[in-house]
Amino acid sequence: MNISTVSAKGWVVIPKELRERFGLKKGDKVHFVEYGGTIAVVPLAKNAIKDCAGMLKGDTSLLEALLKSRQEDAARGR
Numbered sequence: 001m002n003i004s005t006v007s008a009k010g011w012v013v014i015p016k017e018l019r020e021r022f023g024l025k026k027g028d029k030v031h032f033v034e035y036g037g038t039i040a041v042v043p044l045a046k047n048a049i050k051d052c053a054g055m056l057k058g059d060t061s062l063l064e065a066l067l068k069s070r071q072e073d074a075a076r077g078r
Contacts, residue, residue, distance in 0.1 A: 014041065 002015040014024060022043050024030070029044040045051040056062070 002018055004012045004015065006012055014030075018024075024043060028046070031042045031044055033040045033042055
């Protein structure tokens with residue numbers, strides 16, 4: 001279990017094991033997310049655009065799938 005203590009200044013040290021696992025280095029930014037009484041520390045992408053490139057790739061073009069679906073709906077009279 002990874003445990004840290006909050007300092008008088010509100011500082012929290014991210015345990016070494018987690019820093020290494022998530023590739024966090026000096027100067028990296030993290031985002032604090034609060035939900036349902038829980039705080040999550042989420043590493044920010046170093047280059048969000050580059051990191052997201054290709055994430056929507058697939059065998060089917062989304063535009064082609066939408067057009068096909070609309071043609072099928074039109075054929076059914078919707």
